[in-house]
Amino acid sequence: MNKSVLLRLALLFSAAASGAGAAVVEGKVVDNRTGTPLARSRVLLMPVRGAASQISAYTDARGAFRMEAPAGAYALGAERPGYAFTWYGQRVWNGRGTPIVLDQDGRFGAEIRLHRLGAITGEIRDENGAGLWDFPVAVYHDTRPLQLAAQGKSDDRGVFRIAGLSPGRYLLRTGYQELGEEGGYLPTFYGGSIAAESAQSIEVQLDAEVEGLVLTPQTGHLLRLKGKVTFPGSNLVRLYGDVEALSSVVDNAGSFSFERLAPGSYYLAAESKISGDYVTAYQRLWLKSDLEDIQLEGAPAPLLQLRCRAPGGRPPGALPASVSLMRIVPAGESRAEQVRCGSSARLAPGTWRMRASTPAGFYLQALTLHGRPLNSPELEALPGEHLELEAAFSDKPATVEGKLLDANQQPVPEATIYLRAADSALQQRLAAAPSARTGADGSFLIRGLPPGRYLAAVSLDGGSEDEIDWNSPLLPTVQLEEGGKASITLSP
Structure with missing residues (x-):
């Protein structure tokens, strides 16, 4: 047998060996609303754990894809311009999805339905209802500070369309346009307001278009x-x-x-x-x-002094607790400070949002400003002020333990359990919803809780607490006593 034949056989054997044991992932990517195959979509296979590299491929003209990967657990996702990135099995648009497990020589099939990003369509008209041509318009996330999401211009009819928007609430604002000696068209929010605090917000959803909006800019002079x-x-x-x-x-x-x-x-x-x-x-x-x-x-500059009241006669400075502050007003320039028990800090003037950092084995019992209960996590600091903030801690926190079981009473691992205080004043002191991830046996444990009644919610795809409908009457509750422990069994 000559050397060229031996070389070809060796290459064939090597190629066959390299594919041995590989699993196959195949399927289609389609438009969620119409079912139309989406050609040239990028499909991503990302290892959940381990050092393996991610694998990607593009769909063909029929929207089909096929990839080979070593055995293991993966997250499968797809994307295409104009559509939201989608993980296989996700329940909310920005969730993490459900991992897939590939066995050696196994095969997994999936259809990934991509959701088209939202859009806003409307008209910019003058005071007589005539369309304004080439007029700038911007879309902002309805947050404080406002964050620019997208911008565009009207056509010769005064019509504009802004696409590629993620789900959420937005504010729409026209730009400025000079009119000569009589001034100009002033930047005006949808709803006719000059100020953001009085503007009318717009809700944008996937696979949908907000239509029929009309903006009429106010006229006047820049100042x-x-x-x-x-x-x-x-x-x-x-x-x-x-x-x-x-x-x-x-x-x-x-x-x-x-x-x-x-x-x-x-x-x-x-x-x-x-x-x-x-x-x-x-x-x-x-x-x-x-x-x-x-x-x-x-x-x-405003002086904030933090005193901490600890149980058991501990010196105030002996408790390793602190308060973190983030300035939220005025918008446009964030500042952060951290003040430890027994210390003080000079703050820039404005409104600050606070969050207490509580050491293990304690919970924040009360927060007072100048001796009065402070139920809001925000405080205003003005020049010349001396702010006396006192945090009282208890060493008898409550604990919640439990399990997450599916309809067949099987454990559900890798889910997030959130708690939210039913009392609004208590929830504001918590600043964020306490949470925990379930283990392989579906169990979870949340420590360091103040006493009170809590709502419990489950997220299977890593969604944040803000995506949960906390007003749902179907949410289970758990009552916690100081220093006590409560058990609860949850279902997805």
Whole structure:
């Protein structure tokens, strides 16, 4: 036998050996609403654990795909432009899906249905109902601060269409357009409001299009804001609006100015740090005409002092607890601070959201500000204020244990169990829903809970607590006593 024949046989044997034991994953990718095969969709096979590499392929003209992979557990997903990425078996659009298990020499078939991303269609008209051509329009996530999601322009009829939107609530806003001496069309939210807080939100869903929206921009002039910083050391003034934060340099005379501002609500802030002194100025204003005499007067930055009350006569500083703070107002510039028991911190002016970090074996019993109960996780800090915050902890937390079983009384592993306090004041102190993952036997354990009544919910695909309908009357409840333990059996 000559060498060329031997070489060909060796290559054939090597190729056959490399495919030995490989599992096959095959199927189709189709449009969820119409069932139309989706050619050139990217299919992804990602190992759930281990060091194996992910495998990808593209569907053919019939929307079909075929991949080979070693035995193991995988997440199977697909994507295509204009559609939401979809994992096989997911129950909510951004969930993690259900892993598939491939046996050696096994075969797995699946149909993956992709959901088309949402869209918004509407018209931009003038005060007489005529369409406005080439008019800018933007879509923002209805969050604070607003986050730009997409933007576009109207056609010659004033019609616009913005696609590729994930499910959620949005605000729609026109841009500015100059009209000459009479001013211009002002940025206006859907619903006719200049300010975001009064705007009408729009809900977008997959496989759906929001139609028939009409925006009529208000007319008027862009405005000017001028003023002076009355304290030394500040070289920048910040102006926070609904959709952006602007800056103005402070000159040697302490003057600052902002031009071409849309009417609306703003926050104005300045600060300086000289020789360890933290001085701040902070004003909220409604701009409806030119302002040219704003005076920013400084005061010491708000001081937050945290005292912790621990059980058993422990010294307040001996408890390894802290409060984390995130500034949420004004929007557009996030700041974070962490204050430990027995310490203090200077804060930038604004509204801050708090979350207590509780050591193992304790729970947050109460939070007071200047001796009064603080049921909200938010506080406002203004220049010159001294905020006395006290956190009381208990060393008798409650515990919930249980199992998640399916209809056949078989354990359900790798699911997320969420708890939510039925009392709103207690839930606000928790800041987030306590949670745990079920083990291989379907069991779960959640520690460190304050006493009270809780709702329990199950997520099989890794969805967040915000995706759960906590108002459903079908949710089971569990009552916890201080230092007690309760058991509960849940079903998906």
